[in-house]
Amino acid sequence: MKVSDAKAITGGLSEPEKMPGKASNLPAAECKTGAKLVKIPGSVCHECFARKGNYARYAKTVQPALYRRLDSIRHPQWVDAMVTLLERQTVDFRWHDSGDLQSVEHLNRICQIASRTPNIRHWLPTREYKIVTDYRKVGGTIPANLTIRLSAHMVDGAPPTGFGLPTSTVSSNGDANCPAPKQGNKCGDCRRCWNPAVQNVAYGLH
Secondary structure (H helix, E strand, C coil): CCHHHHHHHHCCCECCCCCCCCEECCCHHHCCCHHHHCCCCCECCCCCHHHCCHHHHCHHHHHHHHHHHHHHCCCCCHHHHHHHHHHHHCCEEEECCCCCCCCHHHHHHHHHHHHHCCCCEEEEEECCHHHHHHHHHCCCCCCCCEEEEEECCECCCCCCCCCCCCEEEEECCCCCCCCHHHCCCCCCCCCHHHCCCCCEEEEECC
């Protein structure tokens, strides 16, 4: 598949300034769990960055692009197209710098992409615990190069337990181990989020 065709199918990849590589984003308004949490003070989603800043400032252009990407995940050639883009454009890939998993089939397709790009490290942060659980219940497997990191729902809340997967939390009291705030809000050489051996990554509240 040509890169131009892959971009046309997927809507292309995003390039978050903080990240060491490419990413993929979806509309924050379509988050299943996040849409509930955004209404709850004290939740991580209550002050969602993907609902303000440039996402809001340039909504007339940004939001249609995000919804095109959302529509693309059901395209019959989406997996092939994503593999084409990833093989040529990145080594460390983040799923959903905005947005989240939509369904078991969505996760299944992401796992197919990871399996077909074994030399790329994939990081998938998610609050959709049930989707991940249901995927595994029907026999779905998680490729070794895909780190699914379950995100805590509340600021200063405990990490989710009982899933056998690494986690992330958000701290308001300085108890964070993400180095980005000390290095220009960039990952730099850190790859903790992509490393499944790191049981919990704690981000500072921002």
